[in-house]
Amino acid sequence: MTDTIIQTTGLSRNFKKTRAVDTLDLAIGNGELFGLVGPDGAGKTTTLRLLAGLLSLSEGEATVAGYDLRKQSESIKKHIGYMAQQFSLYAELTVLENLRFFADLYDVPKEEMAERTENLLQFARLTEFTDRRAGHLSGGMQKKLALACTLIHEPKILLLDEPTTGVDPISRREFWDILTNLHLNGTTIIVSTPYMDEADRCSRVGLIYEGKLVICDSPRKIKAELPGEMVEFLTDEWQKAKTLVENLPGVLEAQTYGEALHLLVDDGDKRLKQITKALTKNGIEFRGARIAPVRMEEAFISLIQRLEDDNG
Numbered sequence: 001m002t003d004t005i006i007q008t009t010g011l012s013r014n015f016k017k018t019r020a021v022d023t024l025d026l027a028i029g030n031g032e033l034f035g036l037v038g039p040d041g042a043g044k045t046t047t048l049r050l051l052a053g054l055l056s057l058s059e060g061e062a063t064v065a066g067y068d069l070r071k072q073s074e075s076i077k078k079h080i081g082y083m084a085q086q087f088s089l090y091a092e093l094t095v096l097e098n099l100r101f102f103a104d105l106y107d108v109p110k111e112e113m114a115e116r117t118e119n120l121l122q123f124a125r126l127t128e129f130t131d132r133r134a135g136h137l138s139g140g141m142q143k144k145l146a147l148a149c150t151l152i153h154e155p156k157i158l159l160l161d162e163p164t165t166g167v168d169p170i171s172r173r174e175f176w177d178i179l180t181n182l183h184l185n186g187t188t189i190i191v192s193t194p195y196m197d198e199a200d201r202c203s204r205v206g207l208i209y210e211g212k213l214v215i216c217d218s219p220r221k222i223k224a225e226l227p228g229e230m231v232e233f234l235t236d237e238w239q240k241a242k243t244l245v246e247n248l249p250g251v252l253e254a255q256t257y258g259e260a261l262h263l264l265v266d267d268g269d270k271r272l273k274q275i276t277k278a279l280t281k282n283g284i285e286f287r288g289a290r291i292a293p294v295r296m297e298e299a300f301i302s303l304i305q306r307l308e309d310d311n312g
């Protein structure tokens with residue numbers, strides 16, 4: 001890995017009797033695009049707020065951009081851009097006024113403000129909307145403006161908390177195009193996301209469950225953690241099909257996605273034939289039976305299921 005820009009050892013945060021983040025050990029490289037995933041309440045937001053210096057540590061140590069999070073949290077803030085789930089844009093201010101406001105807030109030198117503002121407007125594809133009030137922008141445009149405001153002081157590190165939640169698929173893709181460009185230009189980005197296709201775009205992904213880091217690796221290696229192969233059947237009778245096949249020999253797990261039945265099996269070729277036979281024998285119609293590549297979503301659900309079974 002390149003030089004480490006964020007390092008945590010035993011990072012923990014308690015809220016009364018709740019341990020929101022539990023002994024988190026993280027090492028994030030300079031220029032890395034790092035994804036944080038986990039179910040609601042897993043501790044993703046608390047982790048980002050700790051790294052942003054917005055919450056004090058209950059236990060453990062952490063350094064961000066060379067600063068000690070316990071002793072120098074105020075010094076860290078000028079090196080990071082933090083975008084909360086509900087970023088506070090000023091609805092009555094125009095796009096341009098919002099950018100200028102955040103430039104003043106971050107003490108951007110006056111002589112650099114015009115150039116940075118222009119560059120960010122182009123970057124976020126908001127040049128045509130400079131006079132539109134933030135409250136009148138679409139959800140996707142608001143997210144892009146929020147990101148532009150977060151970038152106005154040219155931070156080394158971006159901490160983004162579920163930045164694309166609630167926006168349409170096209171805006172989501174545009175937002176990620178912007179993030180990819182930032183990543184390619186050397187910005188370190190930590191992004192929490194509920195979308196597994198977004199996690200797949202990260203250099204590495206950390207799965208947090210009940211405040212603990214369960215696994216931290218590249219998407220390819222996380223997907224390789226699944227034991228066996230994935231077979232897919234498309235059927236209108238997926239509930240009936242799932243009940244029938246989930247207890248067949250060699251079927252390790254069954255997951256459903258709309259009309260798609262995804263089965264984790266010990267041997268793809270062998271079980272595809274057996275399951276096909278079983279469905280046909282029971283009069284369940286299906287189409288598109290195949291061995292399918294494992295997706296992040298399946299790996300994530302499988303890991304969570306195993307954790308819940310172990311804790312159950």
